[in-house]
Amino acid sequence: MTDQRGDAASSRPRIVVTGAGGFLGWHVRAALVSEGFEPVALGLGEGFDLSRAARMVSSAQSVIHLAGMNRGTDPEVHDGNILFARQLSDALALADSSPRSLVYANSVQADNDSPYGRSKRAAGDLLAAETGLRGVVFRDVLLPNIFGEHGRPFYNSVVATFCHLVATGGSPTIDQDRSLTLLHAQNAADLLIGTTEDLTAMTREITVSGVLESIQGMAARYAGGDVPDITDPFDRDLFNTYRSFLFDVRPAIPLRRHADARGSFFEIVRSHGGQGQSSFSTTVPGISRGDHFHRRKVERFTVLSGEAVISIRRLFGDETVEIPVSGAEPVAVDMPTMWSHKITNTGSSELYTSFWANDVFDPASPDTFPEAV
Incomplete structure (x- = not known):
């Protein structure tokens, strides 16, 4: 501005x-x-x-x-x-x-x-x-x-x-x-x-x-x-x-990870009503995804495997909040509305990330607006 x-x-x-x-x-x-x-x-x-x-x-x-x-x-x-x-x-x-x-x-x-x-x-x-x-x-x-x-x-x-x-x-x-x-x-x-x-x-x-x-x-x-x-x-x-x-009190939500000889399991989201959409991405080391904000959408990031940093900045502000995330100790991070956000692969291997939103993506009304963190 x-x-x-x-x-x-x-x-x-x-x-x-x-x-x-x-x-x-x-x-x-x-x-x-x-x-x-x-x-x-x-x-x-x-x-x-x-x-x-x-x-x-x-x-x-x-x-x-x-x-x-x-x-x-x-x-x-x-x-x-x-x-x-x-x-x-x-x-x-x-x-x-x-x-x-x-x-x-x-x-x-x-x-x-x-x-x-x-x-x-x-x-x-x-x-x-x-x-x-x-x-x-x-x-x-x-x-x-x-x-x-x-x-x-x-x-x-x-x-x-x-x-x-x-x-x-x-x-x-x-x-x-x-x-x-x-x-x-x-x-x-x-x-x-x-x-x-x-x-x-x-x-x-x-x-x-x-x-x-x-x-x-x-x-x-x-x-x-x-x-x-x-x-x-x-x-x-x-x-x-x-x-x-x-958000200042709890920027990330710890998820309970169950692991045994077969591998590991954890729940990502429980929604008690309404529609929603899940998606998944892979990201190579050093690359970021995001740099946008939402006005009304509830969006959750969860790293399944790899190491990353989620960066979040309130619109018109200068301070950036950085949240380290890992598939080894999974957390859910819900993006605050009208905060620009991105996730960056900071590890040496491919990053696997799950995304959940409370609405079904509509290209005609995406509620997703470019804004660099």
Whole structure:
């Protein structure tokens, strides 16, 4: 991703994203990369550079406005959301050319009279007026509660808090059991970048206690490496969210190897529902396979024979996690969603690897996107 200077060259269409460093911003950037766009981060708030922002907007195909405040005192929240919208409006007014569209990540709370709701509504009105003057298509997207991989516990959502606590052995509690309307962050990203428009079909009404019960049930299944029933897309997204919190605690799942005079045997995966696909590869020494990421797919690597290193990097980050694996001491490594990954034969003999995914590969919709680790 290019930095806030917007000076990195790219042949891909550029999409300016405000709030790119936040939870939803990370998910939106991942979705944009998967669709062949170049996300460009535009910083708002303190240190805002109007001239630089205008140049960035001028070179963009579209702008996605995510920056917002939902924590702080009432005046801080109210003034912050309006300030961000005003700064973006000023950049549009100063730009030499206008983007085709501006998409505003608004909230369903814009309909209420809270300081947050009033400020989100006022920000939308301000952006609608400015885009109207410039002939820019304006989309005001009202989003419900967002959850997903790498949410911030005790801040972004109760789902993030529950996943963090369950993954780290904590004791989740429920202060108020109420109904929630949940939308996975990748679905929210699809809405914002325009690859889907059906919000209703992607949301789930569920109680706080229902969320906790689902996460705890998945965690119990997954404790020994079993994959829970993730036939339902919501359950798959919730499972991937939980896995994102567990990865630091348990990046690899030990498998029990049975050996005798005949040879050895170990189980690779137990799936408790839904479709799946298994495959197998051989790899000569020094060669790597992978260098891609998935947005929703659950993919498991298991080395059957040989020595290798599995390298994994979270999108837009620099740190690479390396996991040594061997057929002599088998483990299963489940790739976190939106982490680029590869496996490299580090031994002197041919590497035998088993791959399992929770879906049947569809060339028309592969959920596999090239990205070097």
